Amino acid sequence: xxxxxxxxxxxxxTLVAAxxxxxxxxxxGSSSVITTLRKTVGAVFGGAERAVSSLTKPVGRFLDAGAxxxxxxxxxxxxxxxxRLRAELSAATLDRAQYRQxxxxxxxxxxxxxxxxxxxxxxxAQGYRQTVTLDAGRADGIRPQQTVxxxxxxxxxxxxxxxxxxxxxxxxxxxxVVGVRLAPGGQIGWVTGQGRGSAGAALLKLQVLDSAxxxxxxxxxxxxxxxxxPFVPGVPVGKVVSVRGKAxxxxxxxxxxxxxxxxxxxxxxxxxxxPRRDPRFSVLPPPPPKPSPSSxxxxxxxxxxxxxxxxxxxxxASVLPRPGQAAVGPPQPRHT
Amino acid sequence: MTRKLIAAGALxxxxxxxxxxxxxxxxxxxxxPDLVLLCVIAFGMTGGPxxxxxxxFYAGLALDLAPPASHLVGQYALVLCLVGYGASKxxxxxxxxxFLALAAAAAMAALGEIMAAVLAxxxxxxxxxxxxxxxxxxxxxxxxxxxxxxxxxxxxxxAVALGMTLAPLDDSPVPETGGSAAPATVAxxxxxxxxxxxxxxxxxxxxxxxxxxRRGAPGGDSLAAATGRWLVGDVAEAAxxxxxxxxxxxxxxxxxxxxxxxxxxxxxxxxxxxxxVFWVGRHPPGLVPRAPTTPPSTSGLARLRPGSGxxxxxxxxxxxSQAGLARPRRAIHLGLADEQRKRxxxxxxxxxxxxxxxxxxxxxxxxxxxxxxVVGPDLPRIAFxxxxxxxxxxxxxxxxPRIAFxxxxxxxxxxxxxxxAPRIxxxxxxxxxxxxxxxxxxRTAPGSSxxxxxxxxxxxxxxxxxxxxxxRTARVRRRRRQPRxxxxxxxxxxxxxxxxxxxxxxxxxxxFRRVPWMRRAGDRSAVWRIGSTRMSGLR
Numbered sequence: 002x003x004x005x006x007x008x009x010x011x012x013x014x015t016l017v018a019a020x021x022x023x024x025x026x027x028x029x030g031s032s033s034v035i036t037t038l039r040k041t042v043g044a045v046f047g048g049a050e051r052a053v054s055s056l057t058k059p060v061g062r063f064l065d066a067g068a069x070x071x072x073x074x075x076x077x078x079x080x081x082x083x084x085r086l087r088a089e090l091s092a093a094t095l096d097r098a099q100y101r102q103x104x105x106x107x108x109x110x111x112x113x114x115x116x117x118x119x120x121x122x123x124x125x126a127q128g129y130r131q132t133v134t135l136d137a138g139r140a141d142g143i144r145p146q147q148t149v150x151x152x153x154x155x156x157x158x159x160x161x162x163x164x165x166x167x168x169x170x171x172x173x174x175x176x177x178v179v180g181v182r183l184a185p186g187g188q189i190g191w192v193t194g195q196g197r198g199s200a201g202a203a204l205l206k207l208q209v210l211d212s213a214x215x216x217x218x219x220x221x222x223x224x225x226x227x228x229x230x231p232f233v234p235g236v237p238v239g240k241v242v243s244v245r246g247k248a249x250x251x252x253x254x255x256x257x258x259x260x261x262x263x264x265x266x267x268x269x270x271x272x273x274x275x276p277r278r279d280p281r282f283s284v285l286p287p288p289p290p291k292p293s294p295s296s297x298x299x300x301x302x303x304x305x306x307x308x309x310x311x312x313x314x315x316x317x318a319s320v321l322p323r324p325g326q327a328a329v330g331p332p333q334p335r336h337t
Numbered sequence: 338m339t340r341k342l343i344a345a346g347a348l349x350x351x352x353x354x355x356x357x358x359x360x361x362x363x364x365x366x367x368x369x370p371d372l373v374l375l376c377v378i379a380f381g382m383t384g385g386p387x388x389x390x391x392x393x394f395y396a397g398l399a400l401d402l403a404p405p406a407s408h409l410v411g412q413y414a415l416v417l418c419l420v421g422y423g424a425s426k427x428x429x430x431x432x433x434x435x436f437l438a439l440a441a442a443a444a445m446a447a448l449g450e451i452m453a454a455v456l457a458x459x460x461x462x463x464x465x466x467x468x469x470x471x472x473x474x475x476x477x478x479x480x481x482x483x484x485x486x487x488x489x490x491x492x493x494x495x496a497v498a499l500g501m502t503l504a505p506l507d508d509s510p511v512p513e514t515g516g517s518a519a520p521a522t523v524a525x526x527x528x529x530x531x532x533x534x535x536x537x538x539x540x541x542x543x544x545x546x547x548x549x550x551r552r553g554a555p556g557g558d559s560l561a562a563a564t565g566r567w568l569v570g571d572v573a574e575a576a577x578x579x580x581x582x583x584x585x586x587x588x589x590x591x592x593x594x595x596x597x598x599x600x601x602x603x604x605x606x607x608x609x610x611x612x613x614v615f616w617v618g619r620h621p622p623g624l625v626p627r628a629p630t631t632p633p634s635t636s637g638l639a640r641l642r643p644g645s646g647x648x649x650x651x652x653x654x655x656x657x658s659q660a661g662l663a664r665p666r667r668a669i670h671l672g673l674a675d676e677q678r679k680r681x682x683x684x685x686x687x688x689x690x691x692x693x694x695x696x697x698x699x700x701x702x703x704x705x706x707x708x709x710x711v712v713g714p715d716l717p718r719i720a721f722x723x724x725x726x727x728x729x730x731x732x733x734x735x736x737x738p739r740i741a742f743x744x745x746x747x748x749x750x751x752x753x754x755x756x757x758a759p760r761i762x763x764x765x766x767x768x769x770x771x772x773x774x775x776x777x778x779x780r781t782a783p784g785s786s787x788x789x790x791x792x793x794x795x796x797x798x799x800x801x802x803x804x805x806x807x808x809r810t811a812r813v814r815r816r817r818r819q820p821r822x823x824x825x826x827x828x829x830x831x832x833x834x835x836x837x838x839x840x841x842x843x844x845x846x847x848x849f850r851r852v853p854w855m856r857r858a859g860d861r862s863a864v865w866r867i868g869s870t871r872m873s874g875l876r
Contacts (some may be wrong), residue, residue: 012422021399026412030409039402057357198470
């Protein structure tokens with residue numbers, strides 16, 4: 002069809018509409034137009050995303066499980082007979098993997114005495130934002146400004162919730178600010194994301210008032226927010242990987258690698274009821290093995306953790322004193 | 338409606354796939370391909386401006402409002418509707434070469450990414466920095482370019498499957514195939530058609546297409562028009578075609594299919610006499626437009642009243658309201674007819690045999706060569722800019738009056754229907770032939786026709802064109818300066834010499850007439866563009 006005056010009028014109308022929407026949203030993000038639009042379209046597209054991801058997630062999990070687990074199942078001659086068996090096997094491993102994630106989640110929440118709603122990630126944001134959508138919503142008790150964790154640590158906070166889905170702002174987003182406490186000493190600081198596309202996009206930026214306490218390997222937990230919203234206390238956040246101290250700076254700066262796997266999120270939990278008592282540092286990962294003669298063997302015995310890529314305290318951090326951990330954290334069986 | 342639903346469903350699916358799967362991938366450099374952007378580009382390139390704008394706005398709004406989004410509502414809508422419009426501006430590349438089309442799509446993708454990044458920088462300035470944008474843009478654009486052939490291919494294929502045309506008339510000098518797709522949008526119908534007529538006709542053109550007509554035909558005209566040039570290729574054997582001709586259609590299995598492909602290729606690649614706004618003699622054998630779509634009975638030739646009935650000249654379908662009207666079945670005979678009548682009498686036997694040899698179910702227009710008595714290659718058959726001649730169809734869509742000498746049998750001469758431009762046809766047939774006998778034949782409104790026909794034969798035409806400005810005296814004066822041999826054609830090429838290349842959007846019409854900068858003064862208007870030598874057309 003030809004470019005006529007009519008199509009140019011159409012273009013002008015759509016441009017004006019888009020600019021008007023931008024202006025309204027920029028002026029007042031919670032205006033009724035925007036919220037109504039977001040709510041209705043979000044309901045429709047949220048349901049569709051749930052449906053699509055319920056279709057596609059098993060495929061991805063199957064591929065993952067097949068890639069990781071089944072080495073012996075590649076018998077070309079008996080392929081047709083083995084297809085069903087392999088499907089069952091991978092389903093089993095899938096279940097096991099999910100169970101492991103969930104159990105670790107529950108373990109963590111049990112240690113911190115959280116009450117956690119499990120959910121899976123169904124959609125990822127477009128553009129520079131780092132937000133994800135979970136398949137749990139207000140019907141499951143999710144409200145905005147609740148803490149989201151996975152089995153290893155802090156993921157982010159809920160920023161909006163519809164009846165079936167909710168949107169989570171990841172800790173690595175540039176807008177995210179999390180108050181933290183350094184593990185051994187209890188110094189207070191805050192952690193901000195660097196945003197997608199920045200140099201260390203997977204790392205968080207830590208700023209602490211007392212820069213003397215910053216050392217590589219220092220672990221962080223969240224500080225309780227006011228009325229535990231958005232962050233409940235005691236969620237492990239990450240570990241300092243490099244200190245960028247400047248002489249004479251007011252705050253000490255460091256880069257923190259988060260414990261949570263923020264790039265490969267699958268099953269997460271939303272803390273719907275915070276612990277009554279601040280668990281302090283008791284939910285941090287267990288102390289690393291001593292650099293003893295049995296280090297090779299212990300490394301082999303911990304392969305279950307290594308598979309899931311948990312950023313456990315590495316050998317370089319093992320020399321750090323961890324009084325809180327030693328005092329409070331009882332060694333718990335990590336393997337299920 | 339089906340097409341709209343399918344297109345909307347495809348866009349929704351692409352948005353969902355983008356949000357649930359693609360954005361979660363971690364690819365090279367942290368970039369993610371933007372399937373939605375690519376899909377909007379492909380839609381704009383295949384569907385045209387309106388399709389591109391609407392698809393872009395819809396997809397962008399969906400991206401702005403679908404759950405994980407937390408940026409300002411309207412960002413992607415703004416970017417994507419601009420990109421869809423821009424893609425429709427480069428859609429002519431789709432008919433020329435694959436590389437050109439892919440390069441255009443890649444350029445539009447890069448433009449869209451850059452626009453989105455700039456908008457994000459402007460609106461979320463503390464959170465999004467230049468460094469982030471500069472780091473994310475190259476991998477994203479690279480992934481887009483890698484994926485754009487896929488989306489373009491799928492989109493074109495979908496469009497072809499849905500029977501959409503790429504409307505070769507619109508913005509490309511590629512010759513038209515059979516003159517069937519004359520857009521009625523430029524020919525602003527005055528008077529009788531009115532705005533309703535415009536919207537109906539142009540609305541039909543948006544969806545495009547001849548509904549159902551020839552859809553299943555292997556390589557019908559609409560399919561051929563849908564595929565365009567690069568989809569067909571320049572030569573038949575090296576045709577990297579998507580669509581009716583070429584590798585998607587598969588190699589031609591039968592001789593008939595091969596002939597059909599050769600015909601389409603010749604038609605689409607301009608192997609036809611594309612300069613020929615007319616030809617003399619019989620039509621080239623490969624260029625018979627298929628399915629004349631009109632009964633041979635309606636050879637109302639001299640339809641000289643503008644706006645009366647269907648303005649297609651020779652083989653237009655009579656409107657039912659007029660089918661029963663008893664009118665003087667009288668054609669205007671000009672001087673040529675005596676000689677022709679003589680020849681026709683001579684050739685009468687041949688004509689009759691031809692007619693008898695043709696089966697009745699076969700399209701009549703092909704054999705109306707004989708029907709009108711203008712038999713064989715020995716008699717000239719001249720059609721000036723009648724939309725029916727293949728290659729001459731670029732003249733269609735504009736209210737230039739058509740003159741057809743003896744065009745009763747010219748295939749497709751009336752398919753430029755829906756335009757109020759008057760046709761003047763000099764009927765020169767032998768009147769004893771079957772065309773007159775079949776049904777309501779030549780319908781003539783003698784009163785209105787006479788002044789236009791007297792004199793030089795074209796002076797009266799300007800009365801009906803949209804460009805008529807009333808300065809006919811100046812035109813007449815200048816016309817004398819033209820070389821004598823061009824005198825016959827000079828009525829069709831007035832624009833270059835007479836009027837400057839200024840915009841000729843009429844100030845009295847349209848939505849933007851009060852906005853001075855919307856008139857694009859001094860720019861090339863659509864009217865001029867048609868008349869440029871680039872189009873090598875009539876005007």
